[in-house]
Amino acid sequence: MDFITHYITPEIKLSEYNGKCFKTEVVFEHHILVWFISGETKIIQANAVYTFNEGDIFLIPRNQLTTVINYPKDGKPHKTVAMHLTPAKLKEFYRVNKPVGISQPLQKVYRFTKHPLLESCFASLIYYFDIGETLPSDIAELKIEEAIRILRSTDKSVDGILANFEEPGKINLSDFMERNYMFNMTLDRFAYLTGRSLATYRRDFKKIYNTTPQKWLTEKRLKLAHYHIFEKKRKPVEVYMEVGFENLSHFSYAFKSYFGYGPNMLALKSI
Structure with a gap:
């Protein structure tokens, strides 16, 4: 099986992927703190593209449209440990720990590359994965609290996202769609x-x-693909997933139907 996930608690998991490429588009209901063991991940959001490799640690905020593309690399599988920082756990934490600054959702992925304290926090979990045991609930709660405290000591602004518990309200539809149409x-x-x-x-x-x-949505995605191929000189195979298509053949068919010529022909013209 290409994709394997091991849970040692409902909030802490190790994922391993050995295929060529794995793409998913998701809105996480929890904040996800990830320690990258091997492989490569590209994360695409409305206003930024992030690439993560071995040793990187990053936090993906909840309720944000996100494309995640995972690749094995250098003969190693794509392997990560992820910790879900749930609203319930965070509310419990902030009942006794006052947030610093104003609580507001910040539209970014937080990077904590090779942070020794976070690495130590995650590395201590590997033993439980290796022996296949469930992490005792009291230890799991301590590890999650440890991670939260390290995050706060590393970046004071992180309270702005962790201590915000609002659900999406009615917003300007046009502004939202113009920023997020590439998410499938x-x-x-x-x-x-x-x-x-x-x-x-x-x-x-x-x-x-x-x-x-x-x-x-289809027209916007095709026009974005056209821009990347013709103006940015990128190959169709590099573009189709980023603009919201699931497979190359469907993308090529839709592209030719809309523009009258295929993406490969456009790529040749751009040379």
Whole structure:
């Protein structure tokens, strides 16, 4: 099996992937703190692209559209340990630990590359994975609290995301879609993240764009792909997943249907 996940608690897991490439588009319901053991990950959000490699530690905030592309590298599998910082655990922590500064969602991935204290916190968990035992609940709670305290001591602004427990409210639909159209999410998820029911989302979308969400999303993604291939001189195989398509053949068919020529032909023209 290419993808294997081992849990030592519901909040702490080790994931290992040995295939060529694994892509997922997701909105995490919890903050995810990740320690990178081997391989490579590309994380794509609305305003930034991040690449992580062996030794990196990073925090992905919850309720943000995120494309995650995982690759094995240098003959090693893609291997990570991830800790879910759930709202319940964080609320319990901040009941007795006052947040520093203003609590607000910050639109970024936090990087804590090769931080010795965080590395030590994660490395101490490997023993439990190796022997296949469940981490006792009291120890698990201590490890999660340890990680939170290290994060706060490393970056004072991290309270702005960890201590914020608001759910998405109704926001400007056009602004949100223009920033996030490349994420291949369900319409239900787009509706939730803009603070709408699916019916209200469809109605509001029609008023703004005078077309369906599906048609608009496809056209926007194809135009973005065209820009990357022609202007940025990138290959179609490097682009199709980043702009929201699941496979190369579907992307090539849709591209040719829309523009009248295939992405490979455009790539030749751009040389």
